[in-house]
Amino acid sequence: IKVLQLTDFDPSGEDMVRDLEDRLTRYGAGHFEVEKIALTSEQVRTLGLPPMPAKTSDPRYERFAASYGEEVVELDAIPPDELDRIVTTAITSLMDKDAWNAEIEKAREEREEVQRRIDELLDKLE
Known part of the structure; x- marks a missing residue:
């Protein structure tokens, strides 16, 4: 530490x-x-x-x-x-720059996945 x-x-x-x-x-x-x-x-x-x-x-x-x-x-x-x-x-x-960048990328991918699911649900409501 x-x-x-x-x-x-x-x-x-x-x-x-x-x-x-x-x-x-x-x-x-x-x-x-x-x-x-x-x-x-x-x-x-x-x-x-x-x-x-x-x-x-x-x-x-x-x-x-x-x-x-x-x-x-x-x-x-x-x-x-x-x-x-x-x-x-x-x-x-x-900071471990590689680990930091990997987490940033993971968060981006998770946001995209959440948005994709939201879009799917909205399409079903139409």
Whole structure:
């Protein structure tokens, strides 16, 4: 199982992957992998998102500041179309394209069969 996680880019957000992994393990989730897909330091940089000062009261502040500096960014700062692209890309990268396409084709065939039966019933009513 792959868990895709989105968090603020701040001391707590950077710790959430570890925290979620710990919780899933504690509750017996079995085999899984957590991947943070947003908001990363690279995304903050490349998207030019507006920073704010980090809360120095956060117990994770010192570790975060040493690695990334004293500014944080809210996940909400990502433009909706960019967030949609990030999530869609992450999900589609995990999909078995052949299985997906086979299911799409099966659904199309089933719709055609249902329509054929409806047409037959309508013809009998005439």
